[in-house]
Amino acid sequence: MAVVITNIGSLVTNDQSLGLGLLGEINNAAVVIDDGKVAWLGSASDAPAADQSIDAAGQAVIPGFVDSHAHLLFAGDRGKEFEARMNGQKYSAGGIASTVAATRSATDQELEANMRRLVSEMTRSGITTFESKSGYGLTTKDETRALAIGSKFTPETTFLGAHVVPREYAHRPDAYVSLIIDDMIDAVLPHTKWIDVFCDEGAFDVDQSRAILQAGKAKGLRPRIHAHQLGRNGGVQLAVDLDCASADHCTHLDDSDIDALAGSQTVATLVPGAEFSTRAQYPDARRLFDAGVSVAIATDCNPGSSFTTSMPFCISVAIRDMHFSPEQALWASTMGGAKALRRDDIGHLAIGAVADLTILNAPSYLHLGYRPGVDIVSRVIKAGNITYERVA
Numbered sequence: 001m002a003v004v005i006t007n008i009g010s011l012v013t014n015d016q017s018l019g020l021g022l023l024g025e026i027n028n029a030a031v032v033i034d035d036g037k038v039a040w041l042g043s044a045s046d047a048p049a050a051d052q053s054i055d056a057a058g059q060a061v062i063p064g065f066v067d068s069h070a071h072l073l074f075a076g077d078r079g080k081e082f083e084a085r086m087n088g089q090k091y092s093a094g095g096i097a098s099t100v101a102a103t104r105s106a107t108d109q110e111l112e113a114n115m116r117r118l119v120s121e122m123t124r125s126g127i128t129t130f131e132s133k134s135g136y137g138l139t140t141k142d143e144t145r146a147l148a149i150g151s152k153f154t155p156e157t158t159f160l161g162a163h164v165v166p167r168e169y170a171h172r173p174d175a176y177v178s179l180i181i182d183d184m185i186d187a188v189l190p191h192t193k194w195i196d197v198f199c200d201e202g203a204f205d206v207d208q209s210r211a212i213l214q215a216g217k218a219k220g221l222r223p224r225i226h227a228h229q230l231g232r233n234g235g236v237q238l239a240v241d242l243d244c245a246s247a248d249h250c251t252h253l254d255d256s257d258i259d260a261l262a263g264s265q266t267v268a269t270l271v272p273g274a275e276f277s278t279r280a281q282y283p284d285a286r287r288l289f290d291a292g293v294s295v296a297i298a299t300d301c302n303p304g305s306s307f308t309t310s311m312p313f314c315i316s317v318a319i320r321d322m323h324f325s326p327e328q329a330l331w332a333s334t335m336g337g338a339k340a341l342r343r344d345d346i347g348h349l350a351i352g353a354v355a356d357l358t359i360l361n362a363p364s365y366l367h368l369g370y371r372p373g374v375d376i377v378s379r380v381i382k383a384g385n386i387t388y389e390r391v392a
C-alpha cells in the first residue's frame, strides 16, 4: 500500500542532487512510501496518487535521526555523581564501576525494561536507528546477556567488554584483556555487529585497545572506538590505522589528529551531551568540517556522562557550543550517524532509501536549535510505519 506525505513545507533529503544546499532541501514537497521504502519524492504538485495520504500541514520533514553511539543496557542511577560534578568534581572513568555492580545484580527482565523505556524516549525524540553497547557487565555471562537483550531492539549492537577493567581484575589488567580476547569475543559473536574500546585514561591504553580491536576484527566484528574524551593518547590515530567506522568523543584534538581523520573513512562522532554533563571543554566542529572530516552527532546516552536520549537537545548544544551551523548539525545527526554506522540505506531520503522520517511540528529544521528544549517532533515513521504520533 502506497502512502503519500503531502503538504511538506520543507523536506530535508540530504541529497544535493534533489534539492538545495548541503541538506538537499525541497520546499512544498511530497514523499511517497511503499513497502517500507521511499518510492517517490519531489514537488507536492507533481506527486503521484497513493492509497493513503498524510497531511504534513506545511511543516518540516527530515530523515529520522541516526544515533550512532549509546549505552542503553544498564541498571542503577548516578544522579549523585552528576550533582558532585556540577559542584566542581571532575568526571573520571571510575564511576562506571557502580553501574557495573547494579547491572550485574539486575534481572534480564529489568535490563530489558530499562532499555525499552530508553528506546521509547529515543523514538519520541525523532531517532529511527540507534546503536547500543554492552560494557556494564564485564563478565562473559553479563556481556553476552546484555547483547542478547540489545539485539532484540537494534541490529547495531556493540561489544564494549573493554569499557573499564572490572574491580576483580584491578591488579591484573592484562588477564582481563586476555579474557576479552580469548573468551568474551566468541561468546558475544551471535548477538553482536561491532566492537568498541574505551581507549583513555583510567580505561585501556593504545596497545591494549589495538590488541582487542584486532582480535574482534579477526572474528568478523567491525571496529569503532571511544577516543580522546579525557586526553590525547593516540586513540584517534589508532582509529584511523584500524579503519574504525568512527572515533567517538574527540574532545581533545590537535591538528595531526584532524589531518589523520581527514585522510580516512573514519567519522568523528561528537557527543555534546557528554561535555555538557561533565562540564568538559567542547571540541570545535568547525575545525573538523573545514578539514573535510565526516562528522556525526550522537547522544552517547549512558547513566554516567550523558544521560540524555534527546537528539534535538544534542543538536542545540552542538550548534551553540561546538560551532556547528544548523545545517551541519542536522546533517551530522542524520547522514553523519549513518556514515558512522557504515549504512547507506538510512540517514537520507531518496528513491529506494528506507522510509525513516521525522515530521516536525515546526516549519523548518532550524527550529531544532532555535527552540531548545521544546518538544517539536510530531510524528515518527520507521520503515514506513508510524512509530510515534504526538497527542496534540
Ligand code: NIG
Pocket: 093, 095, 096, 099, 198, 226, 229, 274, 300, 302, 303, 304, 305, 306
Ligand atoms: O561514552 N567514556 C566512556 N563511556 C561512557 C561513559 C560511561 C559512564 O560514565 O558510565 C561515555 O561517556
Ligand code: FE
Pocket: 069, 071, 226, 300, 302
Ligand atoms: Fe560512550
